[in-house]
Amino acid sequence: MNELSIENLARIIEQHMPHTMDVGMKVDLDSPPGKIRMRIAAQPMLAADPDERFFFPGILFSLADTACGLAAGRQLERPEPMSTLDLRIDYLAPALLKHDLLAEAECYRMTRSVVFVRCELHSGQRKRPVATATGAFMRTYYSLKRNANEPSI
């Protein structure tokens, strides 16, 4: 496998990225191939409300942003700068601060110039997601691992 190792990605997030370290994001080293699983522990400072009942919605957004970025990065043969074009999140249910927040992101389409990603967020082990996100990243170099013959968009 040529893809960036999950250990490398986890090291970036947990040791070299100030914001993700600040809020305590972790990368699951057992993430299935092509996917990224992440987690953020419930902490009072991440609350939306003074009663500390709910995660602030931006924390879900930030976790989705980071997981989508890693899922896109995991598709690349070698590290390559990418810029986020957009990210959209739909809030499906309240994310209680009782449970840790889990995210699973995947790249569902990659062209020579754009990586399309999506992410599902769960509250603890509950089956139904609390949020879904989709986004696109612009690639700066062409280092595509597969589908090299496809036309760029």
Added chain:
Amino acid sequence: MSRRSEGVPASANTQTIVERAALLLSRMPYAQQMGVCLDEHADDRGIVLRLPFQQRLVGNTHLSSIHGGVIGSFMQITALVAAFAQLGEQRPPRFINFSIDYLSHAGPKDLHARCSFQRVGRRVAAVSVSCWQADESAPVTVARAHLFVGETTRT
């Protein structure tokens, strides 16, 4: 009930828009954690929030750029505070969705954001948020969102 016209001050009590904005900011633990504050440039187009740059908000240490998730959170705080303060909400609004376009790199400088209301209905408001660093006419990100508004109880 005429509370839905934009720019009408909160009628629920005698607090000013700026006071209501400061009140909600102080009640959001994560806004406090990030260090979000009211900007001195609030005017008749509404309040402006400011996120002072700090190293712990960085996403890419090579470029010292602010993490995209931090910018998103800051813009969300701006939408919530503006809607609560300017629409005279009784409770903080809730997000239905939020969509951001990243237009340019956000360097190691303060961020500013302003929310405008595209449509305010009885239950839902469609808003857009603009976020900039040096120049308001050159935003680093823009976002649109739908918020539940007009709630008196939370279910």
